[in-house]
Each structure stands twice: as C-alpha cells, then as structure tokens.
Amino acid sequence: YIHPGYQLKVVDCLLTNLHQPKTTHMVLTGQFAGVDLLMKAYASEDIQSCQFDMFGDCMLIIQDEGQG
Secondary structure, X not given: OOOOOOOOOOOOEEEEEOXXXXXXXXXXXXXXXXXXXXXXXHXXXXXXXXXXXXXXXXXXXXXXXXXX
C-alpha cells in the first residue's frame, strides 16, 4: 500500500490480466501502455481465443526507453 513515508518507485513494465472493456482496470492499463497500443492488441486475432479477468490469460507490457 502507498502510505505516508512510502518511497515511490518507477516501473517500466506491467504484468496484468486481460481486462473487459469499459472497466477501471482497462483504463489504468491504457494509461500505462497507451490507448492506441492497447486497442491494437485487443483487436488482434490472437486475442480472440484468450480468457479474460482474474482466471484468464495475462499480458506483459514493456515500455520503450523513450516512452513514459
């Protein structure tokens, strides 16, 4: 948890589940990855066979050095 005195850290990658559209998790993931990249990933044919939410598949998002 973030609390007074907590030392914030910077991350350059995110391991997360595949999220349903119009959820807060999807919004947060889009903020990290970029909405255009996230929508492109969700539109790919490869994702059609994936399972969503906490018992489904996951994805690893790694930011470019110049991004963020």
